[in-house]
Amino acid sequence: MIKGVLFDLDGTLLDRDSSVKKFIHDQYDRLHLHVGHIPKDEYVARFIELDQRGYVWKDKVYQQLIKEYGITGMKWEELLEDYLNDFKFHCVPFPNLTEMLEQLKNHNLTLGMITNGRGQFQLDNIKALGIEPYFDRIFISEWEGMKKPDPTLFRHALNTLNVQANESVFVGDHPGNDVRAARDVGMRVIWKEDRFWSHADADATVNDLSEIPLLIKELILAQ
Structure with a gap:
């Protein structure tokens, strides 16, 4: 599940x-x-x-x-x-950001974020997007003392959120730091397609954030 x-x-x-x-x-x-x-x-x-x-x-x-x-x-x-x-x-959000997060929260899913970067700088950007309240926990590399693609950071996030790797999905744009790193700890992965990268070995690919809730629903029904 x-x-x-x-x-x-x-x-x-x-x-x-x-x-x-x-x-x-x-x-x-x-x-x-x-x-x-x-x-x-x-x-x-x-x-x-x-x-x-x-x-x-x-x-x-x-x-x-x-x-x-x-x-x-x-x-x-x-x-x-x-x-x-x-x-x-x-800060410019990708289209359909808040609508996507709203749909996921309405399905009682636990939401987390793992981002590399300076702590207060990244938190300020998250707040500027107006999305901080949607997340149960936000993990920023400077404050966590480790950064992606370190598997320890992913495991720490999962443990803190109290979800197993096989019960969770990671959504990211970087083929290595996000996609491969999350797969290596046993998570399902959705690649947010980025024109800078030609390929990522993900379970699914999205171009628009609005596609994510349906993909999550399909994964749930497939269990």
Whole structure:
């Protein structure tokens, strides 16, 4: 019987690519006095390139931007602080996010989230999406002291939520950190399709979050 559904955050529930673009456009406009000598499109494109879809922390990104473009009047620490404080105001959810979570909660499923990242930063983004109340527990790598794809993190989450691996489904976008890692601990896996990756060895694939409740229902009926 399926009793629990666990989710990744970035690229699964949060449209991080759109959020980053929205944020960096706004940062350029707000800090135009310091970065205005750089063409806006170039600043945005270079930030996105250096960010590598979130796998490079922003201290290194801003240090490189200052070095390359000779940004003066602001230290990289101040640019990083601006990112930490302001990104939450630019969070873009994938379509049908709250409706999907609402349907799952209405079926009395235990909901959890496992996400890599800085603790307060990720929690601020989750709150900005308005989805924190739907989750029985949220596990953020910094606060848990371990990160995906460490199987210990997945087992810890399952134990805390009091669901067995074979009673749960994980939904994520990364073929390794999410899909393979969850399968390795015995969970069913739904891949939230991402154009950046060509394939993931999941039990099912979705393009839209609205497809998830039906897939979960089919898994329950198949038991």
